[in-house]
Amino acid sequence: MRIVMLIITSLLCFASQAAIQVYEFDSKEQEVLFQQLTKELRCPKCQNQNIADSNAPLAQDLRQKAYELVKQGKDRDQVVDYMAARFGNFVTYDPPMTPATIFLWLGPLFFVFGGLVVLWHKTRVVKKVDSAPEMDTAEQAKLARILNGDKD
């Protein structure tokens, strides 16, 4: 009897209390864009989470706003600009190139360039060493004699 009760209760399924927001879109493209945006936009309150993953009230608001903007037919850049105008570039995981972030792009180039300079410098030094001992006329004459097969 207990077993039967256990099976019955475990099979009972109540509607989940956790409300999962459902967004409806006019087209598949809008849905894809919305998914992409919520992954790309960062929650300013719960840092290091995007607004898709976070359930903070602010992330919910930003999701809602992103949804409204996408529904209005705004493209990716327009939505990101809208958010960045309010929360700064912090809000996007793909920051634009600005004087403050330029090092992210130029840093690697700087190191590659530095490496090339060092390499060029090194090879030049080696070359100098190779050509360093020059023969004077007596030695040249001796070499010529050896090459010609003359014996001393």
Add this chain to the structure above:
Amino acid sequence: MQQKSKLWVLLLPLMVFLVAVVFLFKGLYSDPSKLESALIGQPVPTFTLQDLYQQDIQHDASIFKGKPMLLNVWATWCPTCYAEHTYLNKLAAEGIYIVGLNYKDDREKAIGWLTQLGDPYQVSLYDKDGMLGLDLGVYGAPETYLIDSQGVIQYRHVGDVNDQVWQQTLLPMFKELK
């Protein structure tokens, strides 16, 4: 000449190290949860919001013009707002003009809070849906904005306003506001 350039090459790692030390040392004492507002130097966004006390009174961005003032974003669900409230009352008593923005809150609770704890706000805006909050880039109450007489945002402080913050950070800037 050769010696000198060699010395520079040998010193390069040390210099890179020193730059990294300064950078990382600064990181030890900076709070990554404090973001600079994207609206510094820009006017307060346009809005139309109801007065907290009277639903039939509506306010717009023109209330921020005329004199330097503070805009304080608060809510009854925010413990830090409770902590700073006494200090805001003190500032108001000293004659600082403060506009309150009640952010994503319940009107009854908010009025009850101000009745009980005292009302430091010259104007109280009621932003139930957080629409002005979103336009301001509010990411956590309490936030306090310094606004000049042209209605332009000059600074944002995130977190509670206490004596130290006011004396060291906000007051010197508030005095500079035109």
